[in-house]
Amino acid sequence: MNEPAAPAAPETLEVPVAALRPSLEAVLMVADQPLDSVSLASVVGHPVETVVAALQLLAEEYDEQDRGFELRHVAGGWRYYTREAYAAVVEQLVLEGQQARLTQAALETLAVVAYQQPVSRARVSAVRGVNVDGVMRTLLTRGLVQEAGQDAETGANLYRTTRYFLERIGVSSLDELPELAPYLPEMDDLEDELERVGGLPRTPDAVQDHPAVEPMTDSQETP
Structure with missing residues:
Protein backbone atom coordinates (compact mmCIF):
# COMPACT_ATOMS: atom_id res chain seq x y z
CA MET A 1 0.00 0.00 0.00
CA ASN A 2 1.43 3.31 -1.02
CA GLU A 3 1.91 5.93 1.69
CA PRO A 4 0.15 9.27 1.16
CA ALA A 5 2.40 11.88 -0.33
CA ALA A 6 3.79 14.40 2.10
CA PRO A 7 2.30 17.87 1.80
CA ALA A 8 4.33 20.15 -0.41
CA ALA A 9 6.43 22.73 1.38
CA PRO A 10 5.23 26.28 0.90
CA GLU A 11 6.98 28.09 -1.89
CA THR A 12 9.60 30.55 -0.83
CA LEU A 13 9.11 33.96 -2.36
CA GLU A 14 12.24 34.95 -4.21
CA VAL A 15 12.75 38.65 -3.67
CA PRO A 16 15.26 40.15 -6.11
CA VAL A 17 16.27 42.87 -3.69
CA ALA A 18 19.51 43.54 -5.52
CA ALA A 19 17.64 44.07 -8.78
CA LEU A 20 14.77 46.04 -7.27
CA ARG A 21 16.80 48.22 -4.88
CA PRO A 22 17.98 50.88 -7.38
CA SER A 23 14.54 51.30 -8.93
CA LEU A 24 12.63 51.42 -5.65
CA GLU A 25 15.12 53.76 -4.02
CA ALA A 26 15.13 56.10 -7.03
CA VAL A 27 11.34 56.34 -7.16
CA LEU A 28 10.90 56.73 -3.40
CA MET A 29 13.65 59.34 -3.23
CA VAL A 30 11.69 61.81 -5.38
CA ALA A 31 8.22 61.02 -4.00
CA ASP A 32 6.57 63.91 -2.15
CA GLN A 33 3.89 61.63 -0.70
CA PRO A 34 3.64 57.93 0.28
CA LEU A 35 3.46 55.59 -2.72
CA ASP A 36 1.30 52.48 -2.48
CA SER A 37 2.67 49.08 -3.42
CA VAL A 38 0.47 48.79 -6.51
CA SER A 39 1.88 52.01 -7.95
CA LEU A 40 5.44 50.97 -7.14
CA ALA A 41 4.91 47.55 -8.70
CA SER A 42 3.59 49.17 -11.86
CA VAL A 43 6.60 51.47 -12.08
CA VAL A 44 9.34 48.88 -11.46
CA GLY A 45 7.60 46.11 -13.41
CA HIS A 46 7.44 43.39 -10.74
CA PRO A 47 4.50 41.67 -9.00
CA VAL A 48 3.02 43.49 -6.01
CA GLU A 49 3.93 40.66 -3.63
CA THR A 50 7.55 40.77 -4.74
CA VAL A 51 7.75 44.53 -4.38
CA VAL A 52 6.18 44.49 -0.91
CA ALA A 53 8.63 41.82 0.24
CA ALA A 54 11.55 43.81 -1.18
CA LEU A 55 10.35 46.97 0.55
CA GLN A 56 10.06 45.19 3.88
CA LEU A 57 13.57 43.80 3.55
CA LEU A 58 14.92 47.21 2.63
CA ALA A 59 13.24 48.76 5.67
CA GLU A 60 14.74 46.07 7.92
CA GLU A 61 18.16 46.56 6.36
CA TYR A 62 18.07 50.32 6.96
CA ASP A 63 17.15 49.67 10.60
CA GLU A 64 19.93 47.16 11.08
CA GLN A 65 22.48 49.55 9.57
CA ASP A 66 21.14 52.46 11.65
CA ARG A 67 20.96 54.68 8.57
CA GLY A 68 20.08 58.34 8.96
CA PHE A 69 16.78 57.66 7.21
CA GLU A 70 14.18 54.93 7.39
CA VAL A 89 20.66 67.63 13.26
CA VAL A 90 17.84 68.08 10.77
CA GLU A 91 16.27 70.77 12.91
CA GLN A 92 19.52 72.72 12.96
CA LEU A 93 19.71 72.64 9.17
CA VAL A 94 16.09 73.74 8.77
CA LEU A 95 16.42 76.57 11.27
CA GLU A 96 19.59 77.83 9.61
CA GLY A 97 17.81 77.72 6.27
CA GLN A 98 15.00 79.87 7.66
CA GLN A 99 17.53 82.62 8.29
CA ALA A 100 19.12 82.44 4.85
CA ARG A 101 18.08 84.96 2.22
CA LEU A 102 15.95 83.72 -0.65
CA THR A 103 17.59 83.56 -4.06
CA GLN A 104 16.30 85.64 -6.95
CA ALA A 105 14.76 82.50 -8.45
CA ALA A 106 12.91 81.76 -5.22
CA LEU A 107 11.65 85.34 -4.91
CA GLU A 108 10.35 85.33 -8.48
CA THR A 109 8.63 81.98 -8.00
CA LEU A 110 7.10 83.13 -4.70
CA ALA A 111 5.76 86.23 -6.42
CA VAL A 112 4.03 84.15 -9.10
CA VAL A 113 2.41 81.96 -6.46
CA ALA A 114 1.34 84.99 -4.41
CA TYR A 115 -0.40 86.71 -7.32
CA GLN A 116 -1.88 83.69 -9.10
CA GLN A 117 -2.74 81.37 -6.20
CA PRO A 118 -3.95 78.72 -6.07
CA VAL A 119 -1.60 77.74 -8.87
CA SER A 120 0.08 74.57 -10.14
CA ARG A 121 3.81 74.07 -10.56
CA ALA A 122 3.30 73.75 -14.31
CA ARG A 123 1.64 77.16 -14.44
CA VAL A 124 4.43 78.74 -12.41
CA SER A 125 6.98 77.11 -14.73
CA ALA A 126 5.16 78.48 -17.77
CA VAL A 127 5.09 82.01 -16.38
CA ARG A 128 8.78 81.94 -15.38
CA GLY A 129 9.98 79.99 -18.40
CA VAL A 130 11.99 77.48 -16.35
CA ASN A 131 11.40 74.34 -14.32
CA VAL A 132 10.62 75.42 -10.75
CA ASP A 133 10.39 72.04 -8.99
CA GLY A 134 13.54 72.63 -6.93
CA VAL A 135 12.56 76.17 -6.02
CA MET A 136 9.06 75.09 -5.00
CA ARG A 137 10.51 72.44 -2.70
CA THR A 138 12.62 75.16 -1.08
CA LEU A 139 9.58 77.39 -0.56
CA LEU A 140 7.62 74.47 0.89
CA THR A 141 10.46 73.66 3.28
CA ARG A 142 10.71 77.29 4.34
CA GLY A 143 6.98 77.32 5.10
CA LEU A 144 6.25 80.12 2.62
CA VAL A 145 3.92 78.09 0.40
CA GLN A 146 1.67 75.11 1.03
CA GLU A 147 -0.48 72.70 -0.91
CA ALA A 148 -3.99 73.92 -1.69
CA GLY A 149 -5.79 70.88 -3.09
CA GLN A 150 -5.90 69.74 -6.69
CA ASP A 151 -7.09 71.24 -9.94
CA ALA A 152 -10.53 69.83 -10.76
CA GLU A 153 -9.74 69.44 -14.47
CA THR A 154 -6.09 68.37 -14.58
CA GLY A 155 -5.63 66.81 -11.13
CA ALA A 156 -2.43 68.83 -10.65
CA ASN A 157 -1.47 69.85 -7.13
CA LEU A 158 -2.18 73.50 -6.40
CA TYR A 159 -0.15 75.78 -4.14
CA ARG A 160 -0.77 78.98 -2.21
CA THR A 161 1.14 81.20 0.17
CA THR A 162 0.98 80.67 3.93
CA ARG A 163 0.26 82.85 6.92
CA TYR A 164 3.99 82.82 7.58
CA PHE A 165 4.51 84.42 4.17
CA LEU A 166 2.23 87.31 5.14
CA GLU A 167 4.08 87.72 8.42
CA ARG A 168 7.44 87.81 6.67
CA ILE A 169 6.43 90.55 4.22
CA GLY A 170 4.58 92.52 6.88
CA VAL A 171 0.96 92.42 5.67
CA SER A 172 -2.15 90.97 7.24
CA SER A 173 -3.88 89.76 4.06
CA LEU A 174 -3.28 89.24 0.37
CA ASP A 175 -5.43 92.29 -0.33
CA GLU A 176 -2.54 94.42 0.92
CA LEU A 177 -0.14 93.16 -1.74
CA PRO A 178 0.94 95.97 -4.09
CA GLU A 179 -0.70 96.30 -7.48
CA LEU A 180 1.14 94.17 -10.00
CA ALA A 181 -0.09 95.80 -13.22
CA PRO A 182 2.49 98.63 -13.31
CA TYR A 183 5.30 96.06 -13.29
CA LEU A 184 3.92 93.76 -15.99
CA PRO A 185 4.91 93.87 -19.68
CA GLU A 186 2.37 94.77 -22.33
CA MET A 187 -0.28 92.09 -22.88
CA ASP A 188 1.03 91.20 -26.34
CA ASP A 189 4.54 90.69 -24.97
CA LEU A 190 3.21 88.57 -22.11
CA GLU A 191 1.17 86.39 -24.46
CA ASP A 192 4.17 85.89 -26.72
CA GLU A 193 6.29 84.78 -23.77
CA LEU A 194 3.65 82.41 -22.40
CA GLU A 195 3.16 80.94 -25.87
CA ARG A 196 6.91 80.42 -26.21
CA VAL A 197 7.49 78.65 -22.88
CA GLY A 198 4.18 76.93 -22.31
CA GLY A 199 2.55 76.41 -25.67
CA LEU A 200 -0.43 78.57 -24.70
CA PRO A 201 -2.85 80.04 -27.25
CA ARG A 202 -2.58 83.78 -27.82
CA THR A 203 -5.96 84.99 -26.63
CA PRO A 204 -6.61 86.60 -23.25
CA ASP A 205 -9.37 84.11 -22.35
CA ALA A 206 -7.29 81.13 -23.39
CA VAL A 207 -4.23 82.39 -21.53
CA GLN A 208 -6.33 82.68 -18.41
CA ASP A 209 -8.24 79.42 -18.65
CA HIS A 210 -5.91 77.00 -20.43
CA PRO A 211 -3.84 74.85 -18.03
CA ALA A 212 -0.19 75.38 -18.82
CA VAL A 213 2.06 72.49 -19.75
CA GLU A 214 5.36 72.43 -17.93
CA PRO A 215 8.02 73.58 -20.40
CA MET A 216 10.90 71.37 -21.42
CA THR A 217 14.21 72.47 -20.03
CA ASP A 218 17.72 71.06 -20.16
CA SER A 219 18.58 71.91 -16.60
CA GLN A 220 16.95 72.16 -13.21
CA GLU A 221 16.96 75.67 -11.78
CA THR A 222 18.94 76.05 -8.58
CA PRO A 223 16.73 77.09 -5.63
Whole structure:
Protein backbone atom coordinates (compact mmCIF):
# COMPACT_ATOMS: atom_id res chain seq x y z
CA MET A 1 0.00 0.00 0.00
CA ASN A 2 1.43 3.31 -1.02
CA GLU A 3 1.91 5.93 1.69
CA PRO A 4 0.15 9.27 1.16
CA ALA A 5 2.40 11.88 -0.33
CA ALA A 6 3.79 14.40 2.10
CA PRO A 7 2.30 17.87 1.80
CA ALA A 8 4.33 20.15 -0.41
CA ALA A 9 6.43 22.73 1.38
CA PRO A 10 5.23 26.28 0.90
CA GLU A 11 6.98 28.09 -1.89
CA THR A 12 9.60 30.55 -0.83
CA LEU A 13 9.11 33.96 -2.36
CA GLU A 14 12.24 34.95 -4.21
CA VAL A 15 12.75 38.65 -3.67
CA PRO A 16 15.26 40.15 -6.11
CA VAL A 17 16.27 42.87 -3.69
CA ALA A 18 19.51 43.54 -5.52
CA ALA A 19 17.64 44.07 -8.78
CA LEU A 20 14.77 46.04 -7.27
CA ARG A 21 16.80 48.22 -4.88
CA PRO A 22 17.98 50.88 -7.38
CA SER A 23 14.54 51.30 -8.93
CA LEU A 24 12.63 51.42 -5.65
CA GLU A 25 15.12 53.76 -4.02
CA ALA A 26 15.13 56.10 -7.03
CA VAL A 27 11.34 56.34 -7.16
CA LEU A 28 10.90 56.73 -3.40
CA MET A 29 13.65 59.34 -3.23
CA VAL A 30 11.69 61.81 -5.38
CA ALA A 31 8.22 61.02 -4.00
CA ASP A 32 6.57 63.91 -2.15
CA GLN A 33 3.89 61.63 -0.70
CA PRO A 34 3.64 57.93 0.28
CA LEU A 35 3.46 55.59 -2.72
CA ASP A 36 1.30 52.48 -2.48
CA SER A 37 2.67 49.08 -3.42
CA VAL A 38 0.47 48.79 -6.51
CA SER A 39 1.88 52.01 -7.95
CA LEU A 40 5.44 50.97 -7.14
CA ALA A 41 4.91 47.55 -8.70
CA SER A 42 3.59 49.17 -11.86
CA VAL A 43 6.60 51.47 -12.08
CA VAL A 44 9.34 48.88 -11.46
CA GLY A 45 7.60 46.11 -13.41
CA HIS A 46 7.44 43.39 -10.74
CA PRO A 47 4.50 41.67 -9.00
CA VAL A 48 3.02 43.49 -6.01
CA GLU A 49 3.93 40.66 -3.63
CA THR A 50 7.55 40.77 -4.74
CA VAL A 51 7.75 44.53 -4.38
CA VAL A 52 6.18 44.49 -0.91
CA ALA A 53 8.63 41.82 0.24
CA ALA A 54 11.55 43.81 -1.18
CA LEU A 55 10.35 46.97 0.55
CA GLN A 56 10.06 45.19 3.88
CA LEU A 57 13.57 43.80 3.55
CA LEU A 58 14.92 47.21 2.63
CA ALA A 59 13.24 48.76 5.67
CA GLU A 60 14.74 46.07 7.92
CA GLU A 61 18.16 46.56 6.36
CA TYR A 62 18.07 50.32 6.96
CA ASP A 63 17.15 49.67 10.60
CA GLU A 64 19.93 47.16 11.08
CA GLN A 65 22.48 49.55 9.57
CA ASP A 66 21.14 52.46 11.65
CA ARG A 67 20.96 54.68 8.57
CA GLY A 68 20.08 58.34 8.96
CA PHE A 69 16.78 57.66 7.21
CA GLU A 70 14.18 54.93 7.39
CA LEU A 71 11.57 53.47 5.08
CA ARG A 72 8.10 53.58 6.60
CA HIS A 73 4.73 52.23 5.53
CA VAL A 74 2.29 55.02 6.39
CA ALA A 75 -1.04 56.26 5.05
CA GLY A 76 -1.32 53.21 2.80
CA GLY A 77 2.02 53.83 1.11
CA TRP A 78 5.80 53.79 1.42
CA ARG A 79 8.02 56.82 1.94
CA TYR A 80 11.47 57.78 3.24
CA TYR A 81 11.70 59.70 6.51
CA THR A 82 14.65 60.98 8.47
CA ARG A 83 15.30 58.86 11.53
CA GLU A 84 13.99 60.35 14.78
CA ALA A 85 17.36 59.89 16.48
CA TYR A 86 18.82 62.54 14.16
CA ALA A 87 16.00 65.06 14.50
CA ALA A 88 18.28 67.58 16.22
CA VAL A 89 20.66 67.63 13.26
CA VAL A 90 17.84 68.08 10.77
CA GLU A 91 16.27 70.77 12.91
CA GLN A 92 19.52 72.72 12.96
CA LEU A 93 19.71 72.64 9.17
CA VAL A 94 16.09 73.74 8.77
CA LEU A 95 16.42 76.57 11.27
CA GLU A 96 19.59 77.83 9.61
CA GLY A 97 17.81 77.72 6.27
CA GLN A 98 15.00 79.87 7.66
CA GLN A 99 17.53 82.62 8.29
CA ALA A 100 19.12 82.44 4.85
CA ARG A 101 18.08 84.96 2.22
CA LEU A 102 15.95 83.72 -0.65
CA THR A 103 17.59 83.56 -4.06
CA GLN A 104 16.30 85.64 -6.95
CA ALA A 105 14.76 82.50 -8.45
CA ALA A 106 12.91 81.76 -5.22
CA LEU A 107 11.65 85.34 -4.91
CA GLU A 108 10.35 85.33 -8.48
CA THR A 109 8.63 81.98 -8.00
CA LEU A 110 7.10 83.13 -4.70
CA ALA A 111 5.76 86.23 -6.42
CA VAL A 112 4.03 84.15 -9.10
CA VAL A 113 2.41 81.96 -6.46
CA ALA A 114 1.34 84.99 -4.41
CA TYR A 115 -0.40 86.71 -7.32
CA GLN A 116 -1.88 83.69 -9.10
CA GLN A 117 -2.74 81.37 -6.20
CA PRO A 118 -3.95 78.72 -6.07
CA VAL A 119 -1.60 77.74 -8.87
CA SER A 120 0.08 74.57 -10.14
CA ARG A 121 3.81 74.07 -10.56
CA ALA A 122 3.30 73.75 -14.31
CA ARG A 123 1.64 77.16 -14.44
CA VAL A 124 4.43 78.74 -12.41
CA SER A 125 6.98 77.11 -14.73
CA ALA A 126 5.16 78.48 -17.77
CA VAL A 127 5.09 82.01 -16.38
CA ARG A 128 8.78 81.94 -15.38
CA GLY A 129 9.98 79.99 -18.40
CA VAL A 130 11.99 77.48 -16.35
CA ASN A 131 11.40 74.34 -14.32
CA VAL A 132 10.62 75.42 -10.75
CA ASP A 133 10.39 72.04 -8.99
CA GLY A 134 13.54 72.63 -6.93
CA VAL A 135 12.56 76.17 -6.02
CA MET A 136 9.06 75.09 -5.00
CA ARG A 137 10.51 72.44 -2.70
CA THR A 138 12.62 75.16 -1.08
CA LEU A 139 9.58 77.39 -0.56
CA LEU A 140 7.62 74.47 0.89
CA THR A 141 10.46 73.66 3.28
CA ARG A 142 10.71 77.29 4.34
CA GLY A 143 6.98 77.32 5.10
CA LEU A 144 6.25 80.12 2.62
CA VAL A 145 3.92 78.09 0.40
CA GLN A 146 1.67 75.11 1.03
CA GLU A 147 -0.48 72.70 -0.91
CA ALA A 148 -3.99 73.92 -1.69
CA GLY A 149 -5.79 70.88 -3.09
CA GLN A 150 -5.90 69.74 -6.69
CA ASP A 151 -7.09 71.24 -9.94
CA ALA A 152 -10.53 69.83 -10.76
CA GLU A 153 -9.74 69.44 -14.47
CA THR A 154 -6.09 68.37 -14.58
CA GLY A 155 -5.63 66.81 -11.13
CA ALA A 156 -2.43 68.83 -10.65
CA ASN A 157 -1.47 69.85 -7.13
CA LEU A 158 -2.18 73.50 -6.40
CA TYR A 159 -0.15 75.78 -4.14
CA ARG A 160 -0.77 78.98 -2.21
CA THR A 161 1.14 81.20 0.17
CA THR A 162 0.98 80.67 3.93
CA ARG A 163 0.26 82.85 6.92
CA TYR A 164 3.99 82.82 7.58
CA PHE A 165 4.51 84.42 4.17
CA LEU A 166 2.23 87.31 5.14
CA GLU A 167 4.08 87.72 8.42
CA ARG A 168 7.44 87.81 6.67
CA ILE A 169 6.43 90.55 4.22
CA GLY A 170 4.58 92.52 6.88
CA VAL A 171 0.96 92.42 5.67
CA SER A 172 -2.15 90.97 7.24
CA SER A 173 -3.88 89.76 4.06
CA LEU A 174 -3.28 89.24 0.37
CA ASP A 175 -5.43 92.29 -0.33
CA GLU A 176 -2.54 94.42 0.92
CA LEU A 177 -0.14 93.16 -1.74
CA PRO A 178 0.94 95.97 -4.09
CA GLU A 179 -0.70 96.30 -7.48
CA LEU A 180 1.14 94.17 -10.00
CA ALA A 181 -0.09 95.80 -13.22
CA PRO A 182 2.49 98.63 -13.31
CA TYR A 183 5.30 96.06 -13.29
CA LEU A 184 3.92 93.76 -15.99
CA PRO A 185 4.91 93.87 -19.68
CA GLU A 186 2.37 94.77 -22.33
CA MET A 187 -0.28 92.09 -22.88
CA ASP A 188 1.03 91.20 -26.34
CA ASP A 189 4.54 90.69 -24.97
CA LEU A 190 3.21 88.57 -22.11
CA GLU A 191 1.17 86.39 -24.46
CA ASP A 192 4.17 85.89 -26.72
CA GLU A 193 6.29 84.78 -23.77
CA LEU A 194 3.65 82.41 -22.40
CA GLU A 195 3.16 80.94 -25.87
CA ARG A 196 6.91 80.42 -26.21
CA VAL A 197 7.49 78.65 -22.88
CA GLY A 198 4.18 76.93 -22.31
CA GLY A 199 2.55 76.41 -25.67
CA LEU A 200 -0.43 78.57 -24.70
CA PRO A 201 -2.85 80.04 -27.25
CA ARG A 202 -2.58 83.78 -27.82
CA THR A 203 -5.96 84.99 -26.63
CA PRO A 204 -6.61 86.60 -23.25
CA ASP A 205 -9.37 84.11 -22.35
CA ALA A 206 -7.29 81.13 -23.39
CA VAL A 207 -4.23 82.39 -21.53
CA GLN A 208 -6.33 82.68 -18.41
CA ASP A 209 -8.24 79.42 -18.65
CA HIS A 210 -5.91 77.00 -20.43
CA PRO A 211 -3.84 74.85 -18.03
CA ALA A 212 -0.19 75.38 -18.82
CA VAL A 213 2.06 72.49 -19.75
CA GLU A 214 5.36 72.43 -17.93
CA PRO A 215 8.02 73.58 -20.40
CA MET A 216 10.90 71.37 -21.42
CA THR A 217 14.21 72.47 -20.03
CA ASP A 218 17.72 71.06 -20.16
CA SER A 219 18.58 71.91 -16.60
CA GLN A 220 16.95 72.16 -13.21
CA GLU A 221 16.96 75.67 -11.78
CA THR A 222 18.94 76.05 -8.58
CA PRO A 223 16.73 77.09 -5.63
